[in-house]
Every structure is written in structure tokens, then in C-alpha cells.
Amino acid sequence: MAKFKFAEAIRAALDDEMAADDSVVLMGEEVGALGGVFTVTKDLIDKYGPDRVMDSPISEGALAGFAAGAATEGVRPVVEIMFSDFVMLAMDQLINFAAKIHYMSNGQFSVPMVVRLPGGAGTNHGPQHSQSLESWFAQTPGLVVAMPSTPSDAYWMMRESIRLDDPVMFFENKNLYFRLAEEIDPTEGFRGLGAAVRREGADVTIVSAGRMVGMSLEAADMLAQDGYSCEVIDMRYLWPLDLDTVARSLEKTSKLAVVYEAVEYGGWGSEIASWAAAEHFMDLDGPVTRVGSHRVPIPVGVPLEEAVVPTPASIHQSVLELAKY
Amino acid sequence: MAKFKFAEAIRAALDDEMAADDSVVLMGEEVGALGGVFTVTKDLIDKYGPDRVMDSPISEGALAGFAAGAATEGVRPVVEIMFSDFVMLAMDQLINFAAKIHYMSNGQFSVPMVVRLPGGAGTNHGPQHSQSLESWFAQTPGLVVAMPSTPSDAYWMMRESIRLDDPVMFFENKNLYFRLAEEIDPTEGFRGLGAAVRREGADVTIVSAGRMVGMSLEAADMLAQDGYSCEVIDMRYLWPLDLDTVARSLEKTSKLAVVYEAVEYGGWGSEIASWAAAEHFMDLDGPVTRVGSHRVPIPVGVPLEEAVVPTPASIHQSVLELAKY
Amino acid sequence: MSTTPQQLLELYRLMVLTRSVETAIERAHRAGRIAGSFHSSLGQESCAAGVCAALRPSDVVTSNHRGHGHALSKGVSAAAVIAELYKRTHGTSGGRGASMHLHDRASGFYGETAIVAGGVPWAAGVAWAKKRTGSDDIAVSFGGDGAFANGTFAETIRLAKFWEAPCLFVCENNGWAHSMPVERIFGPPGSITEVVRAMGVRAECVDGRDVAAVYEATQELVTHVRGGQPAFLECVVYRVRAHSINDADYRYRGKTDGADWLDSNDPIAAVRHKLDELMAGHAAAVDDDVTRIVAEAVARAEAGQSPTPEDAFKTVYASEGLEWHGQVQVR
Amino acid sequence: MSTTPQQLLELYRLMVLTRSVETAIERAHRAGRIAGSFHSSLGQESCAAGVCAALRPSDVVTSNHRGHGHALSKGVSAAAVIAELYKRTHGTSGGRGASMHLHDRASGFYGETAIVAGGVPWAAGVAWAKKRTGSDDIAVSFGGDGAFANGTFAETIRLAKFWEAPCLFVCENNGWAHSMPVERIFGPPGSITEVVRAMGVRAECVDGRDVAAVYEATQELVTHVRGGQPAFLECVVYRVRAHSINDADYRYRGKTDGADWLDSNDPIAAVRHKLDELMAGHAAAVDDDVTRIVAEAVARAEAGQSPTPEDAFKTVYASEGLEWHGQVQVR
Numbered sequence A, B: 001m002a003k004f005k006f007a008e009a010i011r012a013a014l015d016d017e018m019a020a021d022d023s024v025v026l027m028g029e030e031v032g033a034l035g036g037v038f039t040v041t042k043d044l045i046d047k048y049g050p051d052r053v054m055d056s057p058i059s060e061g062a063l064a065g066f067a068a069g070a071a072t073e074g075v076r077p078v079v080e081i082m083f084s085d086f087v088m089l090a091m092d093q094l095i096n097f098a099a100k101i102h103y104m105s106n107g108q109f110s111v112p113m114v115v116r117l118p119g120g121a122g123t124n125h126g127p128q129h130s131q132s133l134e135s136w137f138a139q140t141p142g143l144v145v146a147m148p149s150t151p152s153d154a155y156w157m158m159r160e161s162i163r164l165d166d167p168v169m170f171f172e173n174k175n176l177y178f179r180l181a182e183e184i185d186p187t188e189g190f191r192g193l194g195a196a197v198r199r200e201g202a203d204v205t206i207v208s209a210g211r212m213v214g215m216s217l218e219a220a221d222m223l224a225q226d227g228y229s230c231e232v233i234d235m236r237y238l239w240p241l242d243l244d245t246v247a248r249s250l251e252k253t254s255k256l257a258v259v260y261e262a263v264e265y266g267g268w269g270s271e272i273a274s275w276a277a278a279e280h281f282m283d284l285d286g287p288v289t290r291v292g293s294h295r296v297p298i299p300v301g302v303p304l305e306e307a308v309v310p311t312p313a314s315i316h317q318s319v320l321e322l323a324k325y
Numbered sequence C, D: 001m002s003t004t005p006q007q008l009l010e011l012y013r014l015m016v017l018t019r020s021v022e023t024a025i026e027r028a029h030r031a032g033r034i035a036g037s038f039h040s041s042l043g044q045e046s047c048a049a050g051v052c053a054a055l056r057p058s059d060v061v062t063s064n065h066r067g068h069g070h071a072l073s074k075g076v077s078a079a080a081v082i083a084e085l086y087k088r089t090h091g092t093s094g095g096r097g098a099s100m101h102l103h104d105r106a107s108g109f110y111g112e113t114a115i116v117a118g119g120v121p122w123a124a125g126v127a128w129a130k131k132r133t134g135s136d137d138i139a140v141s142f143g144g145d146g147a148f149a150n151g152t153f154a155e156t157i158r159l160a161k162f163w164e165a166p167c168l169f170v171c172e173n174n175g176w177a178h179s180m181p182v183e184r185i186f187g188p189p190g191s192i193t194e195v196v197r198a199m200g201v202r203a204e205c206v207d208g209r210d211v212a213a214v215y216e217a218t219q220e221l222v223t224h225v226r227g228g229q230p231a232f233l234e235c236v237v238y239r240v241r242a243h244s245i246n247d248a249d250y251r252y253r254g255k256t257d258g259a260d261w262l263d264s265n266d267p268i269a270a271v272r273h274k275l276d277e278l279m280a281g282h283a284a285a286v287d288d289d290v291t292r293i294v295a296e297a298v299a300r301a302e303a304g305q306s307p308t309p310e311d312a313f314k315t316v317y318a319s320e321g322l323e324w325h326g327q328v329q330v331r
Ligand SMILES: Cc1ncc(C[n+]2csc(CCOP(=O)(O)OP(=O)(O)O)c2C)c(N)n1
Pocket: B029, B058, B060, B082, B086, B089, C065, C066, C114, C115, C116, C143, C144, C145, C146, C147, C148, C174, C176, C177, C178, C239, C243
């Protein structure tokens, strides 16, 4: 079976969905002739032509509205926002229109659109190209928020997202694009909006998503050395949240750590932490632990970025404290 | 002493700061000739002229950037975004520029700007005019977030916000504007970014802000009938968070409920809930309780809105459960 | 293309219908039967009527906050419009949207939006989507003069040109964006048209007091747009009423400015005069018809059902499995 | 206004300085000494030089992602620019911004921005703020052709006109917005200028290959702007290098397109030729000077200090009491 890097896996998903359904189109800056600044849409314009792989002027706001508008008429656009930071120019159309029109129109219109959002720190791109904005969208009614951590998931979750009838904010971590390749079994099937247990363990449940899953697994390795066994859960979707999977894990471990790259303050991990502190109050054997980014802009330079966002070391340290509790 | 409604108190604060400092200017749609759709800037154009009370075209994005730019040059703009929902058109300039330029420039520029954001449900304005977006900004490094609940606080917090050297997102709840008037003692002084204990109590700590403070106090009255004494804390600022005041209260009560109008999922109340579940894990005698808005758009019509946002009744119900725990 | 008497009568009907519906809503508001906002298009009904009369049922319209005329002229029933303002379940949006939230897919009236310029990209996207299926249906977006200050408007025009979306952008220049006189931002009527022309898009400016002129100008542009390119129409009208029902417009203009303008410029009066000459009695019959329809619509709205609190949780999501949820969906 | 030989020499110096600094950065990048992005202005140095030479030290410039030439031409030292690209503490932004984040208030170079069109309203706001203190200083924003597609650009021009901000908007039309040819969006050179003119703002278009022409055109517009009104200058140049250092531009244009253009259009070569005729030896002396300055700057950057992890937490807030904080500030 062929192996796919993360970026290639997304491309394969786009390719397969475009082949299967003529209503799937790609729109965004540099998605066509260049094939995407992260190569995700490479060569697709040759295969599907400029009417389906559409290079856009630098007009994120109108683009988002145009795509959402087309979606109400049955098109399934996949819009690339080159860096997720630029989505701020499209917030009005995404939140005030795309996320709400199904509701506002009493169900007359729906917006089957995917917005691809390369995000996260770690690539030396500076404060305006490195944010993790997923928490904003996870809070917003009307949106689905996807955040894959592996090539297979990226593939299946993209295909699934394209087929949903609601706007999906699809967060792709830039650091993952060219990581280790993975086989994708095309017969394996859709993920079904659920979480995945990436590693089984009995002492602490670590919940994370996206790039933080790999770091959490590294931290779990270190914790194993310390004599603690961690269960690592990959949420995959930040909305809807598959809390059943977390609950099952907590039954075993009674200790919860949530690891996320977004700003710790009120991020999506706070939702899970708060939920656990409410719904599993009696079961918890240790403080609910969050490891998120500090509430500062993302600087450039590896040592500075690492001081701001979670790392295997900082995850290890926080979870070890919890494990020992 | 004169009495001021909430809207009048903000106007008085603007007036007093404009009188004291020529660098304070007002910018926004309808702030001049009309005096603001909520009358907040009424008559100020007559007193300070159109060069300081500046009616803007409907260009929220450029307006925010223009004002922030002027702020880097020593102006202290107070920008009105007529309904906080429209701020989505200004996110890029507010978050990618105003909130970050002090950091990005290594301290060379600062943005002493206040953005006034009338928000919240309850006025029959529908899904695109009723959102509570404060959680987004509370998460964002570089911003201060203010949310007064009383006329006196509105007055002092506005004056304090104008004097801060950072961008302040000043959330004004539309329902409060024309509520009961209150005396403002001009000698009373600045609030100092701290929280206020609105009601003392021993059984449960209720933390809230803005419009929810009044509702929490109503719920506390009902709980007193039930035989429970609640301490009600008004956070005033969602960043920085005065958690010391909450901690002191929790020492007494050991039970925490956080009440907020923003979407419950990952809202600012989740930050306080998560913090308590981590830092006060051992002290808590009951599940950490959150009462926020359901994750649905805000419909129009009182009964529908009340089904979506917290009400005294729903707060009472949740807190009673906690009190009984 | 010149307007036939029969066509003129139809234009008259659309205008009178709008005026009558809006007058009824205004009355209900003042009587405390309706809460919320309300933006009257009194005096500028000609723009909605003239443009929509040049469209097919399968063409699509998006609108702004002042959209009752657009909806009615595109064929939405008076009953559904009035009921929505009353927040009734038989309203266009199930009573859950009310003012600024009329939507009626079946009539091709995709809807109002409460965000200035918010509906402009929607129309362009729909137009493009329709074209891609081989249809020569078009979409029309209605926006005000104030909306042109929102950068999204220009972005969308450029995008529509680039991607060849058959979209007609109508700019209703009614002299005001709330308290802002249009001249202060854009200059005299026709100035916005010049900007769009400089963008390489066909653009015309028409005197909106003359509904037949609007109709004819639109017909020409629609032909162009069906050919696969966007176009722009500035329609110069006047906002007679205050910006919204509770607006203190006396603070920024003369108390009688609106009424004075209407006295000598009413687009309905002009047509009525002509029709009475051309085909006596027909216009009066239309009046009667409209009066009856609107009275019935009001009665139905008054007697209608309101949505229940549970309805607040409906249609948040369209996807199977996500249709209903509380606040956090647990699988 | 015609350019004197002495002025031409200064324009030459600014262009050579920019080319030399960017060449050094490019080399350091390829040698793995610098990580991150880098957008070269090779071949279009004339725009930055010609515009900035017409400004005062107390005038202000904001810039975009391709701003090394803007910074250097406004008087930022080569040492500070190169050090910032190296992420050194003696860089313009303390080494915490790097590429696309040059800021030097002392030189009136307020800064780059990594958001396309992000710096445009900044300049307008600063210009207005300066005017309000009675100064006749102005501000200039540099943006690309692509930036004009961002609606914020047009919004800002309109706002600057309305509020009479003395701001000069420079649009560097370099033929490309990354992989998008400018003609596909806007048409031939000068088209953007026509749109701005239609907005009622004075706008000129100049051949950017001729640095003296840029300088002279700017001087004229600057006089107008100091009078208290915005203006616009489209400067037609060409992007010789790939969009950024890692851009696969061969995917969307011929491999030698950039080099070919430079061969016959290099704005530096043209001036050099003229200067050697006018004042032999002077240009060569400038070359030597620049070479030495840049070599020293590179050496200092190579030997410079990097910020520490603690520095990541500095200058998040400016207000007293908020300057430092961890993640949640507890009073
Ligand atoms: C983005 C946004 N900004 C501001 C408003 C508030 N607002 C509603 S209507 C209006 C004036 C609109 O003027 P125009 O587009 O000319 O339409 P008109 O009301 O004259 O029909 C304003 C400022 C809004 N709804 N959306």
C-alpha cells in the first residue's frame, strides 16, 4: 500500500472526493498554479482544471462568503486560508453568515463547505502566521471543528468533512505536513466524528489533538520511564466532542490532563477540563491539569517558541506532577 | 449627587476623559450627529466638535486599524462598534495588529485604544446582533477585556480603560444601558482592574460579570429563600482575572459556580472553572458548575432567547443543585 | 426596451404591495404588537419593484436589512413577510428570525441579512454556482450606499468579475447610511457607479424615482449578466422614513425632510397618475386587492402561533447526526 | 522638479544598499544561517528608494512583507535589518520578529507587517494623528498590487479622504501577487490608479524602472499630501526573485523570467550608467562603502546574541502593572 505524508494524505482526500463528486471545488490563494504553499493542492489543477481548482485574489472575506454562498446552491467548496491567521479577515462571512444561515433560514439553506486552516507555531513564521485559533471556532454554534493528527486521519477526516452538510473548520498543523508517511487503507472507512485512543494506560488520561498528540505520546513514553502508564486520547474533532471516550478512560485512570496548542486561557481544553470537574467530580483523584500555550503572541525562534507552546518536556513535567498526586 | 443610568455613566466617563485629555477622541458609526444608537455619545459632538467625535463610514476593518494606528502616535481613540457582532469585520486589525504591535515591535509602539462593544442577547435583535463574543478576546494576548455591570463601574472602568496603554475591549451589555440609575461619586476613584464582591455568603461562590451579575444576585435571593447563602463576585475584567478574590471566597464556600452569557463551551467561565479544578482541587466540596449559553445562535423572541441564555431561574436551579451537594 | 402599460401596472402592484405591507407593520409596531427593529423602504419601493420585475422566478435575490420590498417584489407572500415580523411559525423563517431575517428559498428570495454588505458575496457565490450547472439564471444582491463602504463589497465585485459570476449588484443609494449623508462619503449620485466602472465592470446609474426607468435599465443589465459577467446598478432613491422605527432622525436632519421629499417625488404617485390615464380603474382595483391581501395577512399573523422555547434548538446543524444537540454533543 | 546628479547618487546609494543587504541575507539563508521566510525586492529597489528619498526623517513609513528596501531607504541601518533577520537582540525588533517584522520607530520606519494590506490603515491613522498636532509630517504606506484586493485597502483610502489624513498610499505593482499575475485581477498597469482616481483621490502611475521618475512623482504627490489630503502612487516594477526564498516559482512562470527581465530593465544598472557619465568614480565609491557596511553588519549579526526564552514573555503589555505576566495574571 502507498504511503502518504500528512500533506499528501489531504491531497489524496481532495482528489478522491473531487473524482467522486463534481460539486467539490477548491478555492484559495495559490491553490492552483502553485499547488498551495504547503503543496497540499499540487497538480490538482492539471487534473481538474481551473474551474474546479480556483486561484483567488487576496480577498479572504469575499472569498469565504462567495464559497459559502455557492455552498447554499449545492457546491461543496474546500477553501484554503493559506495561514489560519488570515481567517480574521473572513470572520464576518464565516461566523455571521456561514455558521448561522441554516439556523436563520429555519433550515432552508445549508453550507456544506470545508475551510482548510494551516495553523500552529514551530515554523519560524512569527506572531501573525503561527496562531492556534481553533478554540474560537469550537465555541461557535453552527460550525464543526476538525483537527487531525495523522495522515490517515487527515485523509479520512477530510473526506468526511467534505461530505458533511455544515461548515467545517479543518485545522491542519503546519508541522505535521511533511512528517513521517503512513499507509492509508482506502477500505478502512470514515472516522465518524469520534475520538481515538492512541495509547492505552491506567494512571493518567491525556487528552489532546493535532500536533499535540505526538508530543503527548512522547511525554507518555517519558512517563513510562518514570513508572506511570498514560492513556493518550486524540479528540480528532473539537466539536462535536466525543466525551464518552474520555469518560471511559477516566473510569480507569481518574486523572485528567488536557494538552492543547491554543492559548490555555479558555481554550477548547478548558471545556474538557471544566466538563470533567463537573461531571466526574467524584471520580477524579487529582487536580484537572491543563497544558496549553501561554497567553503571549508566538515569537519566532525555536527556543522562544518552545517557551510559549507546550513541548514534550513541559507536558511530561505537568503530567508527572499529576501522576504522582 | 447626580444619578446616572449605565449609558449615561459611560457618556460621563467619555466626557470627563475628553475634557481632561485632548488626545481622547471618539470614532464610530453614528457616534456624532446621532449620538450613538444607544445614546451613549449623545451631545458630545456639540461639546467637542466633529474633529474629536468622528462619524465613520461603514468600514469597521479600516476604522479599527486607523484608530489603532493613530494610537501608536499618541491619540487615545475610543472606537464604537455599534453592535459587538460587527467586530468580526475588524478582527484582523484588532488581533493581528493592535493586540500584537507592542510585542512585535519589541515595545516601540503601544496602542492605548478602547473598543466599545455593545453585546449580548435580550433585545430582540436576532442572531447577528446578539452574540456574546468576549471569550474570544479574553483568550487573546495583548488585549484587556472589561465588562462592567453597574453604572458606577461603567464610569470608572471606562476612565481607567482609556488611561491604560493597551487595547481594551470594553463590553457593554445592551440590556443594562437604561436600567436603574446609580450615583457616581467622582471622588471614589479607579477600580484598579480588580473584582468586586457584590454579596457576601458562605455556601456557594457565584462568579459572573456584566449582565449576569444582576441575574446571579437574583438567583442568590432565591437561594437565600432555599436556605443557602451565596457569595456573588463580579469579575469586572475578564483579563486580567482577579483570581485572588475568587480564591478568598472559595476558602469560605468550597463551592464554585461560574455564570456567563457567552457560549458555555470554552467561554471565559471555563477558564475560572478549570483554574479552580486545578488550583483548588482539594478544597472543592462540589462539582465545578458552569451556567453559560447553549451552543446555538441567539434567536429572537423572549421565550426563545431565555431558553438559550442563562436566566435567574436557570442559575438558581444549577446553583441549588450545587448547594445541596 | 420600453415598458408596456401592463408591465407598468405590475410595477405599480409591487410598489403598492410593499408600501401597504410596510405601513401595516409600522402600525403594528406602534401599537406594540411587534418588538424589535424595522427598516421601512417607504418611497424607495421602485428600486425593488423595477429590478425584481426584470427577473425570472428562478433567479435569486439576496438583500439587506431593508428588504421587505425586495422580498415582496421577488414573490414572497405578504402573509409570510408579515408573519415573520410578528415572529410567527408561518413566517418566512419560522418566526425565529423576524426583522432583517426574511428568507424564502421557494421564491428565489434567498434572504435578508442584518450585516451591512453581508449578503453581497452570497449572491455572487449563488450566481456562480448556478452558472456552473449550465443554467443562465442569475443572482442579484441589493445593498445600500453605506454598504459600498464595507470593503467586502468591492472585493466581491472583483471576485465576481474574475470568476465570471453572473451577478447583478444593485446599490440602492437612498441618500443616507443611517445618519451619514451619502455625499459626504461618496460624492454626488453616480459616484459609486464610476468606481465600479473603473474596476472594469459594466455599471449604470438610474433615477430610482422612475420605476419604469429602473425596470428598463435592469432588463438591459440582466441580458448582459445572463451572458456570464457581473454588472452593477446604482439606483438613486431617497430614504423617507427614519433609519429604523426607533431612530431619532430629527437629530441629524429636518423633521419634515422625508415627508417633503415624498410630497413631490413619490414614485407610486407618479405611476398612479400615468396608469389612470392609460387604463382607468385598473390601479384602483390593484389597490383594493392589495388592501384585502394585507388585511388578511395581518389577521393571520395576529392569530398565528409563536415558536416554542424548544424551537430555539432546531436547525443549528444540517448534517445527519448533528441536527439536534444541547450544548455539547456527546456521541 | 528634476533630479540633480547629487540626488541621483543618493538614490543609487539607497538602491545598492538594499540590493547588497538582500543579497547578503539570501546568501545567509542558502547557507543555513537564517531560518524562516524572506521576500526579496531585487529589481524593484527603485520604488522604495525613489519614494523614501522624497520624505523627511520625521515622516513615517509602514510597509509589508517585502520591506527591507523600505526600511533601508527610510534610514534603518543595515546592521539592524540584517541582525533582525538573524534573530539577534540588536535587530530592529530585538530578534523576536525576524522576517516581515522590521520596526524602527527612531527612523520613522514604523514597520513591516506580515498581513497583506495590514499596514495600510496604520499609516493613515498615524498621518491623521500627526496632522492633529499641527505638524505637516505625512505617512506613507507601501503595499503590493495583491494588497489592493484586500478590501481594507479601499476602505482605508476612503477613510483617509473623509478624515483628511495626509497619507500617501504607494502600490508597488510588481506584476505578481505570489503566483497570481496582476493583469488577471486588475488589468494592465495603471488600472488600479484609475480605480483610486474614481474614488476622488489624486492618483498617479509611474514607471518604477526609472528611479528618478519615481522620486519626482513622489515629490509632487508629497506636496499635495502635506496640504492635508491623501494621494496614491502606483509604481510599476517587476518581481525578479521568487515570491519568497522557498517559493517554487518555476511552477507558475518561466525559470528565467526574473533574470531575463533584470538583464534589460535593472533600475540600478540604468542609474549606474548615467552616474558614471555624470560624475565618474562616485558610484564606485558608494559601492565600496556599501560593501564594507554590509560585510560589517553580517559579521555583527553572525556574532550577535539571540534572545532568551524569557524574552518571549516581554512587552506583551505596555500598561504599568501589566508589563509582565505568565498566562493568567493574578493580581
Ligand atoms: C457591518 C455592519 N456595520 C454596521 C451596521 C449597522 N447598520 C445597519 S444599517 C446601517 C446603515 C446602512 O446604510 P445603507 O447601506 O445605505 O442602507 P440603508 O439603511 O440606507 O438602506 C448601519 C450602519 C450593520 N448592520 N452591519
